[in-house]
Amino acid sequence: MKVAIAGYGNLxxxxxxxxxxxxxxxxxxxxxxxxxxxxxxxxxxxxxxxxDMPTYADKVDVVVLCGGSATDLPVQTPELAARFCVxxxxxxxxxxxxxxxxxxxxxxxxxxIGVISCGWDPGLFSLARLYASAALPQGADYTFxxxxxxxxxxxxxRRIPGVAxxxxxxxxxxxxxxxxxxxxxxxxxxxQKHTRECFVVAEEGADLAAIEQAIVxxxxxxxxxxxxxxxxSQEELDANHAGLPHGGTVIRSGRTGLNNEFGDTIEFSLNLxxxxxxxxxxxxxxARAAYRMHERGEVGARTMFDIPPAxxxxxxxxxxxxxxx
Amino acid sequence: MKVAIAGYGNLxxxxxxxxxxxxxxxxxxxxxxxxxxxxxxxxxxxxxxxxDMPTYADKVDVVVLCGGSATDLPVQTPELAARFCVxxxxxxxxxxxxxxxxxxxxxxxxxxIGVISCGWDPGLFSLARLYASAALPQGADYTFxxxxxxxxxxxxxRRIPGVAxxxxxxxxxxxxxxxxxxxxxxxxxxxQKHTRECFVVAEEGADLAAIEQAIVxxxxxxxxxxxxxxxxSQEELDANHAGLPHGGTVIRSGRTGLNNEFGDTIEFSLNLxxxxxxxxxxxxxxARAAYRMHERGEVGARTMFDIPPAxxxxxxxxxxxxxxx
Numbered sequence: 150m151k152v153a154i155a156g157y158g159n160l161x162x163x164x165x166x167x168x169x170x171x172x173x174x175x176x177x178x179x180x181x182x183x184x185x186x187x188x189x190x191x192x193x194x195x196x197x198x199x200x201d202m203p204t205y206a207d208k209v210d211v212v213v214l215c216g217g218s219a220t221d222l223p224v225q226t227p228e229l230a231a232r233f234c235v236x237x238x239x240x241x242x243x244x245x246x247x248x249x250x251x252x253x254x255x256x257x258x259x260x261x262i263g264v265i266s267c268g269w270d271p272g273l274f275s276l277a278r279l280y281a282s283a284a285l286p287q288g289a290d291y292t293f294x295x296x297x298x299x300x301x302x303x304x305x306x307r308r309i310p311g312v313a314x315x316x317x318x319x320x321x322x323x324x325x326x327x328x329x330x331x332x333x334x335x336x337x338x339x340x341q342k343h344t345r346e347c348f349v350v351a352e353e354g355a356d357l358a359a360i361e362q363a364i365v366x367x368x369x370x371x372x373x374x375x376x377x378x379x380x381x382s383q384e385e386l387d388a389n390h391a392g393l394p395h396g397g398t399v400i401r402s403g404r405t406g407l408n409n410e411f412g413d414t415i416e417f418s419l420n421l422x423x424x425x426x427x428x429x430x431x432x433x434x435x436a437r438a439a440y441r442m443h444e445r446g447e448v449g450a451r452t453m454f455d456i457p458p459a460x461x462x463x464x465x466x467x468x469x470x471x472x473x474x
Numbered sequence: 475m476k477v478a479i480a481g482y483g484n485l486x487x488x489x490x491x492x493x494x495x496x497x498x499x500x501x502x503x504x505x506x507x508x509x510x511x512x513x514x515x516x517x518x519x520x521x522x523x524x525x526d527m528p529t530y531a532d533k534v535d536v537v538v539l540c541g542g543s544a545t546d547l548p549v550q551t552p553e554l555a556a557r558f559c560v561x562x563x564x565x566x567x568x569x570x571x572x573x574x575x576x577x578x579x580x581x582x583x584x585x586x587i588g589v590i591s592c593g594w595d596p597g598l599f600s601l602a603r604l605y606a607s608a609a610l611p612q613g614a615d616y617t618f619x620x621x622x623x624x625x626x627x628x629x630x631x632r633r634i635p636g637v638a639x640x641x642x643x644x645x646x647x648x649x650x651x652x653x654x655x656x657x658x659x660x661x662x663x664x665x666q667k668h669t670r671e672c673f674v675v676a677e678e679g680a681d682l683a684a685i686e687q688a689i690v691x692x693x694x695x696x697x698x699x700x701x702x703x704x705x706x707s708q709e710e711l712d713a714n715h716a717g718l719p720h721g722g723t724v725i726r727s728g729r730t731g732l733n734n735e736f737g738d739t740i741e742f743s744l745n746l747x748x749x750x751x752x753x754x755x756x757x758x759x760x761a762r763a764a765y766r767m768h769e770r771g772e773v774g775a776r777t778m779f780d781i782p783p784a785x786x787x788x789x790x791x792x793x794x795x796x797x798x799x
Contacts, residue, residue: 166732171611191732245799246792271799273605276783277742278798280598283759283786284752286496405755407491407516411747417602422736427609430730434608454784454794458601461608467571469779473603474570474596 150440151208152433154179155199155229156215157188159300159393160238163429164213165191171433173463177209206232210443211436213237215429223248227255230263230450234439236432238268245271245452253450262443264451267435268428269419270294274399276453277417281401285413288403291329293321293342297395297424305370306347309363311355314383316390318346321398329400332412345376348390350383395424434461475765476533477758479504480524480554481540482513484625484718485563488754489538490516496758498788502534531557535768536761538562540754548573552580555588555775559764561757563593570596570777578775587768589776592760593753594744595619599724601778602742606726610738613728616654618646618667622720622749630695631672634688636680639708641715643671646723654725657737670701673715675708720749759786 152168154161157179168176169192178197181188185196197205212229214237216222222239229235230252239248245266252263266272270292278290299319306315325342328335347364351357361378365371398418405411421427435453438460442451459466464473477493479486482504493501494517503522506513510521522530537554539562541547547564554560555577564573570591577588591597595617603615624644631640650667653660672689676682686703690696723743730736746752760778763785767776784791789798 163730166730169732242799245795249795266799273609273740275799276605279783279787279794280601282798283783283788284598284756286755286788405488405491405748405751407494411751413747413752414745415598416741416743416745418741420739420741422738423730426730426736427738430611431609452795452799454791454799455782457780457782458604458608459779462604463608463611466779469604470570470574470777473607474567474591474600474777474779 150210151175151177153209153212155212159425161215163426164432167430167433210440213432227251230255231259234262234443236264236435239266249450257449260448262439264435264439277399281415285403289334291400294397295319298393311352313352314350316348320344332402339373345374347378348381393424396420475535476500476502478534478537480537482506484750486540488751489757492755492758535765538757552576555580556584559587559768561589561760564591574775582774585773587764589764593756602724606740610728614659616725619722620644623718636677636685638677639675641673645669657727664698670699672703718749721745
């Protein structure tokens with residue numbers, strides 16, 4: 150199957166690697182809104198102008214969108230679904246229903262498949278929540294993120310006057326994870342579940358106390374958390390905080406038995422060296438499923454909740470039953 | 475939807491509890507091959523004679539089979555699939571392809587759906603292996619079972635002359651679990667992965683040394699494992715080993731990046747107070763999916779690999795996208 154990438158940042162690089170390494174996929178091009186000549190990619194894949202996309206309608210089976218959820222994907226995914234089967238990683242949870250409806254309308258009109266909100270959260274973590282709640286209808290879910298780099302929170306710090314660079318780690322509170330596992334179904338506040346660690350490079354002469362105050366009081370991002378701020382040099386940040394590790398854990402604790410006699414725990418966790426390369430790898434597997442659903446004659450929007458899991462794998466249904474069941 | 479149970483042992487009780495507690499399901503009957511008058515069930519569900527099943531064809535949407543994999547299910551699942559949509563927990567991994575083919579033929583001829591090999595292994599663990607290998611195609615899988623009671627191994631001990639009762643625990647070796655998690659992709663032998671702990675009640679005057687020898691040298695069951703045998707009284711067994719706890723962990727350790735630069739670990743684990751009640755709860759969710767697939771006009775055999783996950787949940791697709799995604 151022929152795959153293209155639309156947008157080339159960290160996630161685009163992740164999809165590029167995963168598709169290149171998949172024996173059943175061919176990466177036919179990387180579309181960019183920048184001047185294609187200015188974009189250097191990691192493979193010898195052609196870099197193509199965004200506006201030339203229409204001429205590739207017959208040469209591409211699935212386009213994997215790698216833009217951001219704030220402003221890119223809400224516009225791009227419906228737009229591209231009018232021409233191609235598409236996969237995106239739209240992750241603004243509250244807006245998923247609206248985005249789904251927009252992609253669904255475009256995909257149905259065009260006879261394409263559009264799979265939205267793929268990756269690990271939303272994505273594999275959503276699936277863990279769904280399977281676990283179906284298996285244990287009486288129970289409670291807990292999702293912990295980290296320890297890992299939040300790019301959104303790092304960006305928010307970088308926008309503060311006097312900040313030259315920053316890296317923010319989201320860290321689950323071990324006691325909260327243990328409480329979720331315990332079966333006592335505790336109510337956990339935002340502050341009880343995660344802490345935030347900020348490593349900040351200040352500009353020369355900047356007011357460090359003012360920067361710290363601006364971070365820890367920032368609404369939505371930091372004010373509801375116990376946040377620590379550590380000022381470091383650019384060299385130290387580059388040496389020790391260059392990666393984008395992430396991960397987390399979904400825990401469902403629930404009860405079975407006619408009178409809820411038995412307590413069970415289901416846990417799904419990820420420990421990732423590179424968030425964008427892992428997310429890119431998940432998106433590549435979903436591109437495979439999108440292609441197969443379209444080959445079956447399906448159209449419209451989908452999430453990973455709608456995909457028969459076998460369609461994600463390069464193995465045949467027979468091989469899966471024989472070897473993975 | 476109207477659900478019936480076929481076979482009433484530990485697993486049948488588990489399905490009975492789960493279906494009874496599901497607001498969208500009605501448990502219409504429990505079929506038994508014994509004299510129905512001799513079977514006391516935990517709810518006020520009618521106990522029905524196995525041979526009366528044909529008269530229930532229009533009164534039951536899905537039958538959940540709760541017999542054993544050795545001799546019951548290979549015969550019963552195809553037989554019942556000729557009349558009802560069915561769900562089973564067939565767990566002889568090596569025979570799944572044959573069982574699938576037999577159920578598929580019966581279900582296609584009858585226009586029914588037959589979902590085989592549901593539960594947690596095969597079942598949720600199979601799904602964990604599939605999703606993890608799709609997300610991390612470069613990598614290795616490890617499945618650890620326990621700490622938990624293996625009913626098959628307990629039965630095998632009980633068949634030894636001089637044994638009055640027994641309970642066998644399968645126990646993962648912590649060092650092997652850590653090695654699997656480490657990303658070093660170790661080759662682990664059967665002996666390195668699990669130990670087996672046997673609690674045995676001997677008949678009066680029995681030769682304890684002979685029993686222990688018979689256990690630890692038993693091929694397939696124990697000879698490939700480090701096995702410990704502890705003789706205890708029936709009272710102690712009843713007091714401390716009456717439950718059927720189980721669980722385990724599926725670990726996939728793999729690499730992403732164009733040149734496999736990054737190491738990731740995916741882990742799925744279960745910790746269950748009661749194996750049969752949890753398995754029964756999974757089977758109930760699959761009965762829901764079987765009903766929905768049949769309503770969509772689908773026929774034939776399926777495994778959990780083929781089921782769009784949303785179909786397992788009592789929530790609508792809209793609710794799932796809004797709340798679990």
